[in-house]
Amino acid sequence: MRALILGASGGIGAAVAARLRDDGAEVITLSRRADGFDVARPEQVDKCLGAVDGPFDMVFVALGILAPAGHAPEKSLSAINADTMAQVIAVNTIGPALILRHAARLLPKDRRAVVAVLSARVGSIGDNQIGGWYSYRASKAALNQVVHGAAIELGRSHKNSICVALHPGTVATPFTANYADRHKTVTADSAATNLLAVIAGLRRDQTGGFYDYAGQEVIW
Template sequence: MTVAVIIGAAGGIGRALTMAIAAEGSFDTVVALSRSAIPFPRPIRSAAIDITNEASIAAAAKAASLEGVISLIVVATGILHGPNIQPEKALRALDPSTMATVFAVNTIGPALVAKHFVPLLARSERSVFAVLSARVGSIEDNRLGGWYSYRASKAALNQILRTLAIETRRTHPGAIVVGLHPGTVRTGLSHPFRPDETTPGVFAPEESAAYLVEVLKTLKLSDSGKVFAWDGTCVPA
């Protein structure tokens, strides 16, 4: 039994990815994990996870391992804004509590997911561990400034993925570790900051998911440790 696990399946992109991966038919079981454990049609199996709680992550990993051999893990969680969180426009807006929350979700959570899920991947067969990153996490590509916490949390995530890729070469030689930039997508995360929805290059979640599934299918071992955009291009570090 081959298993795909999507974490953050309740979000716009996460839900679309879950449906697209299940429809593609490459996996016997698709496990959809989210804080609310929203229901999906069969053969998708829903369960709960809280990526800010390590015990919850460990329990979800143990349950997923009972489904079969995990060969794809996609972490589609993330935070950009919230009731008390807004991207900082200037240095004076920095708040330590806000920064801690953003890093907890965007950086520490995926790292803990890797800690508990990556050991479950097949040792030598091809497998993929992918996390939604963002182009604004690129240090080289940062030309506008601002958004300190979000940019830094995604840059830190990319470094974690690069480091994980180096380790998995020894422990799981068939594993590919990547970050994925989904583009500008019509979801709640991007709503206050995206251009008009008719603007070219603003995707529906289903469009972005379809592009990302194609990227996942074409990844090679030499791609491990990199970040790829929705169109398959490599995002600068």
């Protein structure tokens, strides 16, 4: 088992990498902090991933921001700012899309392989009952479309591939520290356990889907 974890310095990415190593997997990691893997800079994505040799049985994309540093998710339409929205979309949507450009080279063609991209339930249009968080919601909704399209394309050349968006729940990390007070949280280790169990149980006919930490399908 070989796994590539992207965004490995964050709480969930680090926990997934640790759990896989404990299970005996060979794990390669990339992060902005350790490797300069900055998905807001396309040339860095290509440089870092170009130096990685596949194939990998799992590619786990665990990166994203709620809002740029010094900003918070919008509570109203009047709070929308073009520059901050562009930054959120650059990291949460365009960044994973740039990663997925390399997926065909990183995956084996002769066996099952999974690309799992962290999304969020708030990116579900059908589940949105309270509004707000415009940039983050929009970035994750757009990410889901990218993942779905990538699954279709990869399925043509990599018949055993599975490409999915995953909602990890509200995980107790610095990422959610200022926003988790009204939600039940789980530790990063628990989230990693849950997500890896979902990944292990995915079927080929589930590729292109959006699933939560319990393996339940999330509406678009």
